[in-house]
Amino acid sequence: MKQIAERQGGRLQMSTDTNTVLKNVDAQAALVTDEYNIRYISGFTGGEATLYISPEHRILITDSRYTEAASKESDFEVIEWNRQRRTEDILAEYILSDSVRCIAYEDKSMLCGDFAKLAEKLDMIERWVPAGSAFNNLRMIKKPWELECLRKAESIGDAAFANLLKIIKEGMTELDVVAELEYQMRKCGGQGTSFDTIAASGLNSSMPHAVPSEKKLQNGDFVTMDFGCRYNGYCSDMTRTIVIGKADEKQKELYNLVLRANLEAEAALHAGLRGCDVDKVARDIIDSSIYKGCFGHGLGHSVGLFIHENPRLSPGDSTVLQPGMIETVEPGIYVPGVGGVRIEDMVIVTENGFENLAHSPKELIEI
Structure with missing residues (x-):
């Protein structure tokens, strides 16, 4: 009320x-x-x-x-x-x-x-x-009551992911993972999904917007899950990537590089920067590695009543960020024939930094 x-x-x-x-x-x-x-x-x-x-x-x-x-x-x-x-x-x-x-x-x-x-x-x-x-x-600039809706929506995503981690296992299909995530979001208070849920495993994870399939999760697979719900009309958006079984050294190297890009871009974020400036922080980290060119999409986008709003954190967006704007921070590396990793938070831009609305762990999770 x-x-x-x-x-x-x-x-x-x-x-x-x-x-x-x-x-x-x-x-x-x-x-x-x-x-x-x-x-x-x-x-x-x-x-x-x-x-x-x-x-x-x-x-x-x-x-x-x-x-x-x-x-x-x-x-x-x-x-x-x-x-x-x-x-x-x-x-x-x-x-x-x-x-x-x-x-x-x-x-x-x-x-x-x-x-x-x-x-x-x-x-x-x-x-x-x-x-x-x-x-x-x-x-573009969210009112206080809008921010509360967005906080609640993202907290539902956090709860759903925590519950999924108790269930997900080798042998489930990507479609099973989608069904469980969407059920858990509903159970935790979500009022519908904010976009088509993504669950991409193994070689499929090299496709940023892979369509979930009957493929079964296998030992050694990356599983990238991009999901969100609506609360009072407002969207959440979060991506986490886990490994089924134990990650090998190459997987750990790839994952930690994406995590570094995520953390350093967020650390640089504050009002007064342009969207392209924040994108460059993450892009330079990835492009200075052997994975140069494997981060094809923008670093992030605003979220509100619609899942993809402006302004964007991308090379082509010079909009100056202001307090109260919402942005996702979602660097990724995608290697055909190998797999991919994306880590995404949804944050509020503040005068001196940011408030992260996502609280799910970002260190590599092995199931």
């Missing part, structure tokens, strides 16, 4: 924020269609809706399946569309009422077909303005 109250108390600030977006993109009004932005801006969790935002009106348009829930969750005016009065008809009424001739739309999420249909129906609009990431960027 406290989170709900804090969110409702933030409605005035959100109204100010969305009006600022309108000013920044030079539009009189906006249509918000991305489901995560709809939830963040309006509080409505159903997803299937359109928001119309102008200085005069804040309208949530949805169908009869969601109108009652939307009225309870949101302080927007909720209007039901139906076959007699469709979304574009409702929009036309408010656009004409507000004398809007220039409107912003979410070009990064709206389908071309949907845009073409709207543009045809709303012929009173003289200029359509692509909003780009303007509304997504409202979600």
Whole structure:
């Protein structure tokens, strides 16, 4: 209830924020269609809706399946569309009422077909303005109540992993591991997964996003597990790699190199750095070894209502990190024909460093 109250108390600030977006993109009004932005801006969790935002009106348009829930969750005016009065008809009424001739739309999420249909129906609009990431960027710095949801989500992942370690063994399949992880996350309070769970063993672990299979875990296998749950809509994300049986010296060397990259990147992390600066710390460690070129993806990404948000810790992201941003720190080494290791934490950027939301052990675990 406290989170709900804090969110409702933030409605005035959100109204100010969305009006600022309108000013920044030079539009009189906006249509918000991305489901995560709809939830963040309006509080409505159903997803299937359109928001119309102008200085005069804040309208949530949805169908009869969601109108009652939307009225309870949101302080927007909720209007039901139906076959007699469709979304574009409702929009036309408010656009004409507000004398809007220039409107912003979410070009990064709206389908071309949907845009073409709207543009045809709303012929009173003289200029359509692509909003780009303007509304997504409202979600970059997390509010205190959001951080609490993220802490809880990651703690559920910690508990699920601890329980899995009591169960996982040689002979289980990768799909068995996925089923157990997802069951444990649910049992510990998770409200669904935040992405498709990954469990990759042996040679399969050289594929960062391997699809779990019927392959059985064998003695000497690396097993990389990337998993997360949702709590109050907010995602967790964590990766741990273990060894079935005893690790050989080559496996230990590879694992400890990834661990060093993870620890040193986190030690360097603080507000004021650019995302690419943090990525470089981990990448330089791996690229100065015999595994140069075996770390292909970015070091990390933000997490919130969606699993992959901005800003990123990657060579191409020069965004300056600010307190309250969430980032994953997930260096990895992937060697086809050998296997791979990834170690991932989810952290909050602070003024002088970071807060690690993941508490599962990172030293090499042998089962």
